[in-house]
Amino acid sequence: AYIHFYELSPDGKTIVYGDRKNRLYSLDIATAQKQLIAEDSISRFYGVEFSPDSRWITYTRPARNNMSVVYLYDLRSRRETAVTEDWYDSSAPAVSTDGKYLIFASARDFNPIYSYTEWNHAYTNMEGVYIALLSKGTPSPFLEKDDKVKVEAPKTDEPKKDDKKKTDKKAKKAAADENVTVIDIDGIGDRIIKLPLPSGNYGSFYCNGKKLWYNNGAEISVFDFAKQKSES
Numbered sequence: 001a002y003i004h005f006y007e008l009s010p011d012g013k014t015i016v017y018g019d020r021k022n023r024l025y026s027l028d029i030a031t032a033q034k035q036l037i038a039e040d041s042i043s044r045f046y047g048v049e050f051s052p053d054s055r056w057i058t059y060t061r062p063a064r065n066n067m068s069v070v071y072l073y074d075l076r077s078r079r080e081t082a083v084t085e086d087w088y089d090s091s092a093p094a095v096s097t098d099g100k101y102l103i104f105a106s107a108r109d110f111n112p113i114y115s116y117t118e119w120n121h122a123y124t125n126m127e128g129v130y131i132a133l134l135s136k137g138t139p140s141p142f143l144e145k146d147d148k149v150k151v152e153a154p155k156t157d158e159p160k161k162d163d164k165k166k167t168d169k170k171a172k173k174a175a176a177d178e179n180v181t182v183i184d185i186d187g188i189g190d191r192i193i194k195l196p197l198p199s200g201n202y203g204s205f206y207c208n209g210k211k212l213w214y215n216n217g218a219e220i221s222v223f224d225f226a227k228q229k230s231e232s
Helices: 161-177
Strands: 003-008 014-019 023-028 033-039 046-050 056-062 068-074 079-082 090-095 101-107 112-115 120-123 127-133 192-194 203-207 211-215 220-224 229-231
Touching (some): 068 101
Antiparallel strands (some): 068 079, 090 101, 101 127, 112 120, 211 220
């Protein structure tokens, strides 16, 4: 079948692609085995992106009312979860490179203008930028931070050899866990936060967990989570 697009996973082991029959597949590069992820009778799949650990993908497809919905899909369990509702159009999903946030645009801002020609209301620049906290343990980046107080650690004797081995083992495990994207599906819709940006038309998101680069229809800008403001 004619392939509309494809995405290579960060670990280089999997390809996800969509065809002209509105089917989404995953392909294991080593075994050449393909599996059907989902298919849609209305539209193609858009905004397909991998999580940093290559286990998850995110994409959008329309609901029955033709509103575009953001989804997460677990390539291991083969389970699809809707992150947004079909009350609003949502688009351009992307997972931050630190695996903490799912960023997307959503048309939820209703600021009508009135036309003296058509004698009717019109809605433009409806989109805002939103982030979903993927893990329940991830705090909002907009929480007030306490002043840091430096605490001197008590001096101890040199660790024993066995203790050092255990410490090294834990450190290696922690380093490995840093590459895992933790996604708590339960309640993810309640962990969606709007960024303090004006209504507009947004897309092309890239986020490293500290800053978010985006296209606002005119230029590329960057939003700094620590400063809580955007710069062009």
